[in-house]
Amino acid sequence: MVTLSDVAKEANVSKMTVSRVINHPEQVTEELRGLVQQAMETLDYHPNSVAQALVNNRSNVVKFITLEDIDTTEPYYMNLLFGFAQGLTKKQYALQLVTDPKQIGQGRADGYLITGARNEDYEWFDKLKKPFVLFGENHRGYDFVDTDNQSGERIATEYALSRLYKRIIFVGIDVKEPFEYSREAGYINTLQKHQMIPQIYRVGNHSHEAQKLIKDNFKELKKDTCFICASDRIAVGVIRQLQKEGARIPDDFGVIGFDGVFLDQVSNPKLTTVKQSIFKMGDLLANMLLQKIAQSGSPQGEIMIEPTLVRRETTR
Amino acid sequence: MVTLSDVAKEANVSKMTVSRVINHPEQVTEELRGLVQQAMETLDYHPNSVAQALVNNRSNVVKFITLEDIDTTEPYYMNLLFGFAQGLTKKQYALQLVTDPKQIGQGRADGYLITGARNEDYEWFDKLKKPFVLFGENHRGYDFVDTDNQSGERIATEYALSRLYKRIIFVGIDVKEPFEYSREAGYINTLQKHQMIPQIYRVGNHSHEAQKLIKDNFKELKKDTCFICASDRIAVGVIRQLQKEGARIPDDFGVIGFDGVFLDQVSNPKLTTVKQSIFKMGDLLANMLLQKIAQSGSPQGEIMIEPTLVRRETTR
DNA sequence: TTGTAGGCGTTATCAA
DNA sequence: TTGATAACGCCTACAA
Numbered sequence: 086m087v088t089l090s091d092v093a094k095e096a097n098v099s100k101m102t103v104s105r106v107i108n109h110p111e112q113v114t115e116e117l118r119g120l121v122q123q124a125m126e127t128l129d130y131h132p133n134s135v136a137q138a139l140v141n142n143r144s145n146v147v148k149f150i151t152l153e154d155i156d157t158t159e160p161y162y163m164n165l166l167f168g169f170a171q172g173l174t175k176k177q178y179a180l181q182l183v184t185d186p187k188q189i190g191q192g193r194a195d196g197y198l199i200t201g202a203r204n205e206d207y208e209w210f211d212k213l214k215k216p217f218v219l220f221g222e223n224h225r226g227y228d229f230v231d232t233d234n235q236s237g238e239r240i241a242t243e244y245a246l247s248r249l250y251k252r253i254i255f256v257g258i259d260v261k262e263p264f265e266y267s268r269e270a271g272y273i274n275t276l277q278k279h280q281m282i283p284q285i286y287r288v289g290n291h292s293h294e295a296q297k298l299i300k301d302n303f304k305e306l307k308k309d310t311c312f313i314c315a316s317d318r319i320a321v322g323v324i325r326q327l328q329k330e331g332a333r334i335p336d337d338f339g340v341i342g343f344d345g346v347f348l349d350q351v352s353n354p355k356l357t358t359v360k361q362s363i364f365k366m367g368d369l370l371a372n373m374l375l376q377k378i379a380q381s382g383s384p385q386g387e388i389m390i391e392p393t394l395v396r397r398e399t400t401r
Numbered sequence: 402m403v404t405l406s407d408v409a410k411e412a413n414v415s416k417m418t419v420s421r422v423i424n425h426p427e428q429v430t431e432e433l434r435g436l437v438q439q440a441m442e443t444l445d446y447h448p449n450s451v452a453q454a455l456v457n458n459r460s461n462v463v464k465f466i467t468l469e470d471i472d473t474t475e476p477y478y479m480n481l482l483f484g485f486a487q488g489l490t491k492k493q494y495a496l497q498l499v500t501d502p503k504q505i506g507q508g509r510a511d512g513y514l515i516t517g518a519r520n521e522d523y524e525w526f527d528k529l530k531k532p533f534v535l536f537g538e539n540h541r542g543y544d545f546v547d548t549d550n551q552s553g554e555r556i557a558t559e560y561a562l563s564r565l566y567k568r569i570i571f572v573g574i575d576v577k578e579p580f581e582y583s584r585e586a587g588y589i590n591t592l593q594k595h596q597m598i599p600q601i602y603r604v605g606n607h608s609h610e611a612q613k614l615i616k617d618n619f620k621e622l623k624k625d626t627c628f629i630c631a632s633d634r635i636a637v638g639v640i641r642q643l644q645k646e647g648a649r650i651p652d653d654f655g656v657i658g659f660d661g662v663f664l665d666q667v668s669n670p671k672l673t674t675v676k677q678s679i680f681k682m683g684d685l686l687a688n689m690l691l692q693k694i695a696q697s698g699s700p701q702g703e704i705m706i707e708p709t710l711v712r713r714e715t716t717r
Numbered sequence: 718t719t720g721t722a723g724g725c726g727t728t729a730t731c732a733a
Numbered sequence: 734t735t736g737a738t739a740a741c742g743c744c745t746a747c748a749a
Contacts, residue, residue, distance in 0.1 A: 086458070088726055099736045104728060114734065134509060135460055136726035138451045140741050142402070145451075146495040155483055160476045160663070167471055170498035177508055179462040179495035182486035192493055193450060292667055318667075325669060347476070351608055351634075351664070353641060404742055415720050420744060430718065452742035456725050 087130045096124035107132060134177040144193035147173065147374060150183045153201030160347040161363065162200065165220060168367020169198060176375050190214070196378045198370050203262065216382040218374045220366065222263045222389070228373060230366045233389040234264050237359040238271030240394050241313050241341045246279060248401050250311035250339050256295060256323060257315040259287040268315050268343065288319065295322025303330050311339030311400065317348040320356055324399060335401040345395055354398035361392050403446045412440035423448060450493040460509035463489065463690060466499045469517030476663040477679065478516065481536060484680035485514060488687020506530070512694045514686055519578060532698040534690045536682065538579045538705070544693065546685045549705040550580050553675040554587030556710050557629050557657045562595060564717050566627035566655050572611060572639060573631040575603040584631050584659065604635065611638025619646050627655035627716065633664040636672055640715060651717040661711055670714035677708050 093100045098117060105113050106121040113121070124130070138145045149169060151162060166182075173180055183189055186209070189197065197217035199210070207225060210217070219229040238255075245253050255272045258265050273283045286302075288294040295314070299306075303326070314320040320342030324334060332338050334354060342349055345360025373385045409416045414433060421429050422437040429437070440446075454461045465485060467478060482498075489496055499505060502525070505513065513533035515526070523541060526533070535545040554571075561569050571588045574581050589599045602618075604610040611630070615622075619642070630636040636658030640650060648654050650670060658665055661676025689701045 086726090089728095090726080100726090101728080101736060102734090105735085108728080112734075117735085131508075133455075133726050135451060135454045136741090137728080139449075139455050139726080139743090140728050142741070143451075155479065160479065163471065163476065163479045163482075166479075166482070167498055167500065174497050174499075174504070174508065179497050181490050181495050182483055183490075184483065188490070192447075192490065293669075296669075321667065348667070351637070353608075353612075402742090405744095406742080416743080417720060417745095418718090421719085424744080428718075433719085449742050452725095453744080455727090455742080456744045458725075 086133070087128045088133070089130075091128055092121065092124045092130050095128055096120045143195050143378075145177060146179050146181060146194050147378075148181050148183045148189065148194045148197045150186070150189060150197055150199045151201055152186065152199065152203065152206055155184060161344065164346060164363040165200065165367040165370075168364035168369075169371045170367070171364075172368040172371020173375070175371075178371075178375060196374050198374055203260075216374065216377040218370055218377060218385065220370055222267065222387070224263060226384075228377065228385040228387065230369045230373060230388040230390065231264065232361040232366070232392050234267035235271035235274075236389075237343060237361075237392040238268045238313060238315075239275045240271075240392070241343070241359050242272050242275040244394055244396075245311035245313060245339055245341060245400065246275075248311070248339060250309050252284075252307060252310040253281065253313060254310060255283065255285045255313045255315070256298065256319050257285055257287045258290045258319070260290075265315060272313055290316050290318055292318050292322035292325065295319040296326040297322075299323055299326035299330070303327075303332075306332075306338075308337040310337075311341065314340065314342050317342035317344040317346070317352070317356060317358055320358065320399070321348055321352050324352065324354070324356070335399050339401060340399040341394075342399075345392075349395070349397075357397045357400040358395050359392045360395045362390050366390055402449070403444045404449070405446075407444055408437065408440045408446050411444055412436045459511050459694075461493060462495050462497060462510050463694075464497045464499045464505065464510045464513045466502070466505060466513050466515045467517055468502065468515065468519070468522055471500060477660065480662060480679040481516065481683040481686075484683020484685075485687045486683070487680075488684040489691070491687075492691050494687075494691060512690050514690055519576075532690065532693040534686055534693060534701065536686055538583065538703070540579060542700075544689060544701040544703065546682045546689060546704040546706065547580065548677040548682070548708045550583035551587035551590075552705075553659060553677075553708040554584045554629060554631075555591045556587075556708070557659070557675050558588050558591035560710055560712075561627035561629060561655055561657060561716065562591075564627070564655060566625050568600075568623060568626040569597065569629060570626060571599065571601045571629045571631070572614065572635050573601060573603045574606045574635070576606075581631060588629055606632050606634055608634050608638030608641065611635040612642040613638075615639055615642035615646070619643075619648075622648075622654070624653040626653075627657065630656065630658050633658035633660045633662070633668070633672060633674055636674065636715070637664055637668050640668065640670070640672070651715050655717060656715040657710075658715075661708075665711070665713075673713045673716040674711050675708045676711045678706050682706055 089100045089103050092103045196215045200220040219227050222231040276283045312323050320340050342356045342358035345358045349356040349358045377385050405416045405419050408419045512531050516536040535543050538547040592599045636656050658672045658674035661674045665672040665674045693701050
């Protein structure tokens with residue numbers, strides 16, 4: 086294993102000079118800096134992150150905390166996780182996965198990414214002793230990255246209108262969480278802009294609940310209706326029941342989902358959906374968290390990522 | 402932060418005695434051991450794994466390597482990953498996620514878990530410089546954990562027969578990999594035991610390919626047939642086309658999947674399937690890998706986990 | 718059986 | 734601007 090000392094010898098300088106070239110290059114004269122960099126290259130030197138961690142009193146580990154049940158959770162988090170992991174690896178960080186909140190304080194970690202937080206969780210956030218960032222919009226001042234939910238449903242609704250569906254119904258998720266409010270707001274604002282009256286249903290985020298909703302209300306539905314759904318799961322349920330009722334998709338009924346992870350591709354017909362850039366958000370979250378750690382916990386703000394509409398077979 | 406020294410002072414012994422109580426307790430007299438353990442408790446001491454890693458020339462990090470494309474991959478790996486992570490955390494290990502084989506040698510890691518390996522991958526395994534274990538059966542002597550694929554399809558086939566389906570057709574995955582051979586063998590052996598003639602189709606592991614298969618062959622299908630499918634994806638495709646053809650499930654046609662992750666639950670009707678204990682296998686893989694690391698790479702053998710049949714709505 | 722000295726690879730501090 | 738020294742927390746080797 087090549088160490089600082091090896092590089093120092095090779096370049097005929099002290100270990101400290103090498104260390105400075107790595108951490109504070111501006112403190113070293115250009116000449117020596119060149120020599121050292123040359124030496125690092127020829128020896129193929131890479132700093133030992135464990136030793137760095139020790140002196141800096143770090144662990145080079147962060148925790149990825151999932152407060153939602155992963156069994157019922159979509160492949161969603163898989164993408165987030167891989168994006169997050171990519172962001173961490175750039176900085177030689179590794180991660181631990183946590184599903185049990187009790188485990189958060191155990192072991193060593195420099196910070197946390199918290200996902201799937203609900204209103205009731207926020208209470209204990211302030212007791213956390215390490216920096217953390219959230220995946221999911223909130224309005225309590227915690228740093229976060231999320232999709233621009235409002236914009237996403239605005240785009241979906243505008244698209245439905247542009248395809249000349251006469252009625253636009255929103256099928257939301259039955260939770261009182263910021264992301265849901267934002268999605269509904271995107272829908273409502275767009276309809277109002279077009280002087281139309283919003284019509285909103287809400288169900289639990291399961292395909293069979295959405296399916297039941299359609300079943301119970303199918304008689305009252307008219308042709309030329311498009312359903313804006315707050316998740317692909319819901320959209321899949323809507324589609325399934327529409328098909329059972331013999332309705333024609335996309336000619337008489339349109340369906341637009343939200344998420345664009347996995348489910349949208351296995352559904353049949355393939356789902357038009359608002360696709361979140363989940364992998365990218367994971368990467369951004371890693372950057373945000375590592376930066377926050379480096380800045381000993383200073384606020385990082387909020388990042389909202391624009392989703393994209395993917396047009397497939399459930400809209401005409 | 403409580404360190405070895407703090408404990409040593411508290412117990413009125415040297416640091417080394419404390420260290421020994423942790424790593425080689427048998428070398429310490431019972432009396433001192435008691436004192437030290439007492440001191441560790443009252444101070445709530447936990448060894449600093451970073452310092453341990455430094456002296457042992459370890460990183461306390463392992464890599465989770467996914468050779469399959471995660472976009473097309475099922476939630477499958479999510480469960481494996483969480484099980485694996487749980488096993489690691491017990492030993493204060495963290496993980497890095499790797500999808501690009503080129504990244505394997507980069508950075509620091511003590512070992513690898515390799516998943517999704519295909520025949521063509523085995524070439525470069527021997528060049529790996531760190532211990533590794535595989536998820537997925539192989540017959541080249543590499544340590545692995547996997548479901549007992551043969552047993553799984555044996556159970557599925559026996560069950561189909563017990564439900565009095567007269568014809569049992571196997572729809573496999575069109576790859577020449579050990580897991581597929583094992584699944585087919587489970588089916589073939591069971592049929593032969595009952596003096597029946599195997600009938601095997603193979604398609605790519607996508608629902609629409611399975612769907613097409615049924616579409617192309619539906620005319621020749623007779624009632625009282627059960628499909629043993631090598632994956633839930635395939636099963637979902639089979640079901641979809643059977644429904645389109647107006648066939649009655651499960652009365653005239655039975656369908657049994659394989660995997661039992663996510664897809665089986667969102668399908669409609671709910672899928673009878675051979676469920677793998679993926680989370681558990683992840684945990685076992687972590688133990689196996691950490692043990693292998695601790696034993697500087699010595700062979701760990703093979704572990705096959707028995708899957709369980711989950712009876713739901715696609716068999717009568 | 719227990720303790721002392723030294724070192725793992727890096728960085729902060731202070732002196733030159 | 735550069736270098737010597739000590740320290741981070743732990744463990745191996747050796748001595749007592």
